Amino acid sequence: MNQTEETTIDISAPFVTLSSLPIPLDQSQCVIYKHEVLICGGYLKGDCYSYHIIKDQYKFICSYPSDVHLKGHCVIKLINNNNPDEITLLSFGGGKKHTLIMKYKSVWDDVNEMKIENKYRNEWIAFTDNHNNQIQIGGDGENYWGARAIIGGSNNHLLFITSRPNDIDVYNLNTFEYIKYDTLPANNDIYYHCFVSKANCKKIYEMILFCMNTGLFIQYDEDSNRFQFRELRVFSTISSLCAYSYICINDFILFFGGDGDEIRATKEVHKYSMKENKWMKFEQTLPIAFTEGIVILDNDNMFMHIIGGSDGNKLLSTHIKTKVIEWMKEETEIEKQWILEETEKIELEKLKIEINEMKDDLKSKKIKVYFILFFFINLFLSEKKIKKKKNRDKEKLKL
Numbered sequence: 001m002n003q004t005e006e007t008t009i010d011i012s013a014p015f016v017t018l019s020s021l022p023i024p025l026d027q028s029q030c031v032i033y034k035h036e037v038l039i040c041g042g043y044l045k046g047d048c049y050s051y052h053i054i055k056d057q058y059k060f061i062c063s064y065p066s067d068v069h070l071k072g073h074c075v076i077k078l079i080n081n082n083n084p085d086e087i088t089l090l091s092f093g094g095g096k097k098h099t100l101i102m103k104y105k106s107v108w109d110d111v112n113e114m115k116i117e118n119k120y121r122n123e124w125i126a127f128t129d130n131h132n133n134q135i136q137i138g139g140d141g142e143n144y145w146g147a148r149a150i151i152g153g154s155n156n157h158l159l160f161i162t163s164r165p166n167d168i169d170v171y172n173l174n175t176f177e178y179i180k181y182d183t184l185p186a187n188n189d190i191y192y193h194c195f196v197s198k199a200n201c202k203k204i205y206e207m208i209l210f211c212m213n214t215g216l217f218i219q220y221d222e223d224s225n226r227f228q229f230r231e232l233r234v235f236s237t238i239s240s241l242c243a244y245s246y247i248c249i250n251d252f253i254l255f256f257g258g259d260g261d262e263i264r265a266t267k268e269v270h271k272y273s274m275k276e277n278k279w280m281k282f283e284q285t286l287p288i289a290f291t292e293g294i295v296i297l298d299n300d301n302m303f304m305h306i307i308g309g310s311d312g313n314k315l316l317s318t319h320i321k322t323k324v325i326e327w328m329k330e331e332t333e334i335e336k337q338w339i340l341e342e343t344e345k346i347e348l349e350k351l352k353i354e355i356n357e358m359k360d361d362l363k364s365k366k367i368k369v370y371f372i373l374f375f376f377i378n379l380f381l382s383e384k385k386i387k388k389k390k391n392r393d394k395e396k397l398k399l
Helices: 111-116 334-397
Strands: 015-017 030-033 036-042 045-052 057-061 073-080 086-093 099-105 143-152 158-166 169-173 177-183 194-201 206-213 213-220 226-231 245-248 252-256 269-273 279-280 294-297 301-305 319-323
Touching: 030 073, 030 194, 036 073, 036 301, 045 294, 073 143, 086 143, 143 194, 143 206, 158 206, 158 245, 194 245, 194 252, 206 252, 245 294, 279 334
Parallel strands: none
Antiparallel strands: 015 319, 030 036, 036 045, 045 057, 073 086, 086 099, 143 158, 158 169, 169 177, 194 206, 206 213, 213 226, 245 252, 252 269, 269 279, 294 301, 301 319
16 A cells, blocks of 8 residues: 555544544554553554654654564564663564564653663664574564564563464563464464454463454463464454454454455454454444554553554545443444344354255265175175186086
């Protein structure tokens, strides 16, 4: 997506328009920090900004190094930082791999104080180990274009990376090495997908992944270093899509927009309950077709910010927000009808599977009957041949 013309959007409830991005961005990565949304580059765009939620303003932070070309990269917040006045961001992956970190201190703080601080703050620098050796996440065998990552484990020291074609890797951030490679039982390539943590039960870490027609519940046992997978159903109206923006709120995952082979971008919004393993599609849609953007929850868990992306034809610089509570209401009559229709589809699919299994079983039984008949016919013919041979032998003896 390389067109950047502005698109006129008619914004109405439950959405509120905020100040537009300084530049149109898609495939961006965002991290929340206090009252700031840190916006870290986008597709082939290396500028990073801080959006102040209260002030509704942007400030430039820095740019990625000129030799880094962002294409579907990952940015996550490292948790092992005890300084409340700064956070450490890890950026990696993309079409041309890079591995960088940034120690961020708010650009909204006092300017003179910022100058006194370490010169490497608010700047992307090489990721190094305890001996200052440069670390690269992602070797020649990994394709991290459109990858997704989660930090987890018993001490938040493990980086779980899911990527195309159907890989899941575990990287130990304490020892700076991969400790596990595995293959996802996916129905399609995994990229620009949904990947969230479900629960952290001591050393059993649980995750959920959705991408097009693939839905997976993933368990990782830290002691045995083993994965277990269970398939999850995907709602029919989202099963052809990827590149949706998603956010995990308590037990729910919300999906905004997305695109697929036949759909350039969609306005649809879906919700999945991890506890009940149930889907729904909202009657309320986005104000514009939307894909490859960002949705992020503010620090108070009150509003979701929907930022940038594409409408399927042009890049967007739009920034809107919506109250979380608006998407947690009881289903409308139309939504209930859609849920009922989806349930009927599920039952119909189950019935088809049962019928096919019965057919296979009947075929198997027929084959067994044919085999038995064939066996006895052959046995009968063999005995006849033996009798004939004996009779011929007797006739010869008489002669």
